[in-house]
Amino acid sequence: MREYLIHDEWNIIEEGFQPENHKSSESIFSLGNGKMGQRANFEETYTGPTLQGSYVAGIYYPDKTRVGWWKNGYPEYFAKVLNSPNWIGIDVQIDGHFLDLYTCKTENFRRVLNMQEGFLLREFTAIMDDGKKVAVTAKRFVSMADTEIGAIRYSVTPLNFEGKISFTPYLDGDVENEDSNYDEKFWNLIDMEAHSGEAYIVTETKKLGFRAGFGMMTKTFIQGVEVKIQPEIMKKEAWVGNRFEKEVKEGEEFSIEKIVGVTSSLNYSKNDILVATKKSTKAGFDKGFDQLFSSHSNEWKQKWVHSDIKIEGDIAAQQGIRFNIFHLHQTYTGEDERLNVGPKGFTGEKYGGSTYWDTEAYCIPFFISTAPSNVTRNLLIYRYKQLDKAIENAEKLGFKDGAALYPMVTMNGEECHNEWEITFEEIHRNGAIAFAIHNYIRHTNDFKYLEEYGLEVLIGISRFWSQRVNWSGEKKKYVMLGVTGPNEYENNINNNWYTNKMATWCMKYTTEAIAKVKQNNADAFNQICNKTNFKAEVELAKWKEITDQMYFPFNEEINVFMQQDGYMDKEHILVKDLDPKQRPINQYWSWDRILRSCYIKQADTLQGIYVLEEEFDLETIKRNFEFYEPRTVHESSLSPCVHSILAAKIGLTDKAYEMYLRTSRLDIDDYNHEAHEGLHITSMAGTWMSVVEGFGGKRVYDGKLYLNPIIPKQWKKYAFRLTFMNNDLEVIVSKDKIEVVSHSDNPIELYVYGKLIKAEPHQIVETEAH
Missing domain, CATH: 1.50.10.10 (Glycosyltransferase)
Structure with missing residues (x-):
């Protein structure tokens, strides 16, 4: 076991940055929405051990299998889940020096995965080699409501100086898989564009020809007020970005919002990927970070209504x-x-x-x-x-x-x-x-x-x-x-x-x-x-x-x-x-x-x-x-x-x-x-x-629902929700009683400890705990 995360009912919390835990945290703090997902890699440059991971559902690579190929009936390939183009990147420079948590000192580092609303938050103070301190806050989510959208809000505040701070948001198609053979890469560049405040990249997998499109549009802010900064437009091989630089006063927050659209040939024709990516990115950008997040968090609220399990008296079990x-x-x-x-x-x-x-x-x-x-x-x-x-x-x-x-x-x-x-x-x-x-x-x-x-x-x-x-x-x-x-x-x-x-x-x-x-x-x-x-x-x-x-x-x-x-x-x-x-x-x-x-x-x-x-x-x-x-x-x-x-x-x-x-x-x-x-x-x-x-002792035999609840001594109470025969009910178990709560418009029959009970629509039935 390796216990370095704080117990909390609704959040996964890491306090203090330890590079030896970082790759595990990248997994644990991952985000996704069924269509795409992202490991908890840092937006800014990080030169320490990391597993870069951006994934698009349904995209894979048929890697030639290297074991057992001589056996009749042996699989012709091993399917690799591919690391897709990196869309979260935002290089940060403080008076020309890259912010890199592997090389600089950090204070008050805190990483939080908010499970109730589905977002990742990082807050820390970085101390550069020349003694300059900056406070950094980064929040991102992968939208459950607008499922082709990812969004990032990244802020830097100088604490003991005034100087130039630059953000370079980018899209990088030159990515690798950690499990690749002989450093093989799996993507070809198909299209790439960069303009003021926006950029796009379309890549295609080798062999099977899946295409993925990534687009970004950005806004910059000082103290929460949008400011127009003419960016430097940047292009490299399979890499596009914008560089925004601003002279920032001590105590003044400089922020960037990066809205990203992600599409694939699973949902669009190959030749339409760039157009679809631009359309999706623009729709997300027009809504803006706050509206996108509001819709996203509402989706999470609905999911938790039907699937949450509540445990009282045991935070580790609840988390x-x-x-x-x-x-x-x-x-x-x-x-x-x-x-x-x-x-x-x-x-x-x-x-x-x-x-x-x-x-x-x-x-x-x-x-x-x-x-x-x-x-x-x-x-x-x-x-x-x-x-x-x-x-x-x-x-x-x-x-x-x-x-x-x-x-x-x-x-x-x-x-x-x-x-x-x-x-x-x-x-x-x-x-x-x-x-x-x-x-x-x-x-x-x-x-x-x-x-x-x-x-x-x-x-x-x-x-x-x-x-x-x-x-x-x-x-x-x-x-x-x-x-x-x-x-x-x-x-x-x-x-x-x-x-x-x-x-x-x-x-x-x-x-x-x-x-x-x-x-x-x-x-x-x-x-x-x-x-x-x-x-x-x-x-x-x-x-x-x-x-x-x-x-x-x-x-x-x-x-x-x-x-x-x-x-x-x-x-x-x-x-x-x-x-x-x-x-x-x-x-x-x-x-x-x-x-x-x-x-x-x-x-x-x-x-x-x-x-x-x-x-x-x-x-x-x-x-x-x-x-x-x-x-x-x-x-x-x-x-x-x-x-x-x-x-x-x-x-x-x-x-x-x-x-x-x-x-x-x-x-x-x-x-x-x-x-x-x-x-x-x-x-x-x-x-x-x-x-x-x-x-809970939940069983279904011959189309009938049975419950035989017990409760661990560590718990005061627990509750779960069930859909059965299209009926919705909630079960609340405490030391002395069982409550069955109907959230259905129809009566529900079930057996509790072998006894038939009937829950009328939107009513509560109680029975004594065994």
Whole structure:
């Protein structure tokens, strides 16, 4: 852990500038709006260690994969999330000397990420080499209302002198990726213009030809009053700017406002990018910084109404959950079905690709309950539109007849992950995608989705599972060989319990979905059969044969599901007995040593118990939890939330709280020493799950909503909001009572501690806490 940020309910606060923390802060204080994002790089020159990061949604580069290219079916490329042109830059000079926080002294440094209104604020005093002091304030936001606009207000005040201060706002297309091979660059300059008070740049990615346009317009102020300064117009290779210089008195504030428009060929034709960028920039400039910010903060206000979780009595817990919700909203808004939730969002380059199984397993539960149903529907449609690619991916591996294997990592439906044990073996991702369809429908009753999209996906996935298993003459069961489960510290194993379990569940659920569609709309069912060449009688019989005779490893001596064949052959030293100096083990141990150990990176068997919880009694859950959790190092961001939920389920409230803090403050406190690479966006939804599904005990079975709330001893009260069957309700949990508040125009029925209650429209129902 690395705790250097101040606890606050609505803000992330860093006091005092320490360069060794800067790259982590650049991630933590990032901004985004679903269309674009920006790491918390400084506007002014900074010569210290930094990861420059400006990102435009949907733009990537297909980098030739360098591992495993000789293997049949191996991905042709690894998708890089590209660092796009730098739009925040404002060089600052004090009497000809560059302001650079890596070389000058600072006092009263304070960096604040205001999560309630969605802006980044920096305030500090800089002491130049010649002793001159300036007070600096910088505020910026990426607009949630005007989603092609970013805005900066930057002010410098001389404190002990009068002299010349210059601002040079610029746009820089000559950018690099930290993860580039051999210092390769990925952008070509297409167009560039600079005029008085404005500048534009259009760049295009190599290979795929995505275009991005960036424009800026500026105003300058003295003491808050606009002043006209004729700038020096500047151009370099792929770089354009204006230089504004002013003689400034001691104590006089000199400010610049920089309004930036960002467009891309995802939303405009390539030849129209420059015109679109100018139009967008001008529209933002005409509104001005204050009006733009007012609209932006109002959008955030609405988002918090429906998704905020309030915790009383525990500031660290409160800050953690809001930090995670904030970054989820910054990453994905649900307005564009071509986009998805990237594992690093707009905060870093690591992992590449835009879509993992994390979206279905972790993010969809969040969006189902906090956003309009079309947001989740768009995430599911995203996968439907890539079904043909999923079938192609399976065909490359030798599967046939419409079997679909969704990719582990993708931008457009093609597999683009370049580690063989993940690409070929971590096939459990198919199960998460199928379960997401079920999860969406049981929350919304949108059975029409099955007819329109979902059933085709389910058939393709079930066909894959039926071909991926084989009959074991020795076991007299169907088995699944050579897989990697969610626990990536085990590769090329046989009969991973979770994978086998999800495979059988998928075939059973697809069978149920077929019956439902056939009953509701026989014509639609026949069309799907014709389109997919589905042989109902033959294929359904095969699926039933497999599900009835699937092998699941089980240890009768300890009465626990075995994670995979041979797990008990390992040396079992519990995590508590590991040398803390060797943690995290993935940074100190060889991969060979990790693979031979009993240590679990993330919930694996417990992941299956969490997903299919209704199949297991409390004692079964408890036995498996108490066996596996002590062997889990939680070095995946996806792990603590599942353990928190299950610990709450079996009454281990202190363990649930411990795991909640770990998941909610994973990046803020940098548990795994990797925040500098970017944040764990997709696992942030697990933080929400830990509160709502863990402490709140929220479950949905057979279209009915259940709550079984508990409260950690550290909390006085907590509250969360849910959308269920298009009804909006709020749940308030305190030590002695549970309040269900209806914000709906319709009555809502739900079960609290197993008792049916009915919340009338806009009324409050109270029940005693257990």
